[in-house]
Amino acid sequence: MNTKHDPVKKQTVISRYKSGEPISHIVQDTGIPRSTIYNWLKLAKATETSRKEPTLQNLRLLENKVKRLEGIIEILKAADCSPKDPLKVKLDALEKLQQQHTYSVHMICEALEVPRGTFYNHILRNKRENTSYVEHRAKLREVIQRIYDESNQIFGYKKIFAIMKEQGHHTSPEMVQNLMREMGLKSIRQGAKSTYKKEQRKFNNHVNQQFTVTRPDKVWVSDVTYFRFDDKKFYICAVIDLFARKVIAYRIGKSNSTQLVKATFRAAYENRCPSQSLIFHTDRGTNYRSNSFCAYLKSLGVTQSFSKAYTPYDNSVMESFFSSLKLEELYRSKYRSENEFRTAVDKYMIFYNEQRPHDTNQNKTPARKEREFYRDCKGRSVVSN
Structure with missing residues (x-):
């Protein structure tokens, strides 16, 4: 289907x-894409095969060739x-066709004469920026979280994908598997016995x-998330006091x-200098379970608490935050620099504590609820004296 190069050049x-x-020399000398040359070689081989004595194998090769050519024709008709x-223009059209999950990436790239590597780079770049x-x-x-919870944490990525497909969600098994890995979700069937023993x-x-909880500095919760900016991952660790849902450090x-x-x-x-018993609750990340960190908390008399394995709801306050x-x-x-990104996080933390009403606080801000607690404590102390 390639009309860009004349037959003489192809045969040469x-x-x-x-x-x-070597094909690398030919590519460098002619400037013809490697994928195009491979396509010519396949067509030439198929042509030679078709000239031989008809066999069942030759017939299947010809059928596959016809299907491929028919697919290319369909793609050219469907493309913008x-x-x-x-x-x-071709990359934008390829992306639309790929999202329909009707044609293979190999075929749509072949139809519009775009190297697959170029297309994959375009997709990855768009995903980071889009x-x-x-x-x-x-x-x-x-x-995924809803289906996982409704299955009592039994379903793995294959069953969850099947349900999502039935419900009309456009995704793939690989996407579901990757997202579940990021979310820390895993079927409880996997290693259930060893998990129980642990x-x-x-x-x-x-x-x-x-x-x-009834007072500040009684229970703190913490977690780490990441945000990708400028092709780099930045990890944000935060500690929240459960009493008023206030971010007390990050x-x-x-x-x-x-x-x-x-x-x-x-x-x-x-900053807080807690004077009474304190519980510090997190998930089971290796950073929170490290010997040095556990020893540090123990030296301060802090009781360490961990979520159950594969149970994100055990630390849902941090997930929600x-x-x-x-x-x-x-x-x-869209941040223009790392400094701008960090400044935006600083401003949001102030906004979250000082200006954003919180449902759990009866729509009071975390800072206001905490101030009222200490004001009431001071008032009770004055009365008792």
């Missing part, structure tokens, strides 16, 4: 390849452009989803390390 290229010349259009892609992933995560030995959960790092969570906790501890941070700030903005 094929002859050079058959004579033993032709192979002669500029590359940018807010709609990020929002689409966020919606898929919500659906639960009996350590990682006590002192919170057990009881997120309502740090941004370039790696999800023990040093990051330790620095964040130290900032909270030195990071969701708000991303949906209300990070996903809505």
Whole structure:
């Protein structure tokens, strides 16, 4: 279907390849894409095969060739452009066709004469820059979480994909598997026995989803999330006091390390100076379970609490906070520099504590609820004296 090169040039290229010349030399000398040359070689081989004595194998080859050519014709009819259009136009058309999940990437690239590597680079670049892609992933995560919870955490990615497909959600098994891995979701069937045994030995959960507490500095929760900016991952660690849902410390790092969570906790501890017993609740991330961090908390007399394995609801306060941070700030903005990104996070933390009403606080801000608590305590102290 290629009309860009004349038959003489095609035959010359094929002859050079058959004579033993490396294809990389031919590409460099002629400027013809590698994928185009391979296509010519396949067509030449199919033609030679068809000239031989008819066999069942030859017949199948011819049938496959006809199907491929028919598919290419369908793609050219469905596309909003032709192979002669500029590359940018063809890439946009290819992306639309690929999203329909009707044609293979190989075939649509062949039809519009675009190297597959070029197309994949275009898709990856768009995904990093496209807010709609990020929002689409966020919606898929919500659906996955719902189906996972409704199955009592039994279903793995294959069953969840089958249900999503039946419900009309456009995705793929690989996408569901990757998102579940990011979310820390795993079928409880996998390693259920070993998980049960581990639960009996350590990682006590002192919170057990009881997120309502009677005073500040009684229970702190923490977690780490990441945000990709300028082709780099930035990890945000935060500590929240459960009493008023107030962010009492946060740090941004370039790696999800023990040093990051330790620095964040130290900032909270030195700022608040808790005088009574304190529980520090997190998931089972390796940074929170490291020997150095556990020893540090023990030296301060802090009781460490962990979520159950594969149970995100055990730390849902942090999940909810990071969701708000991303949906209300990070996903809505395009930052021009790392400094601008960090400044935006700083401003959001102030907004979250000082200006944003919280449902759990009867629509009071975290800062206001905490101030009222200490004001009431002071009033009771004056009365008793």
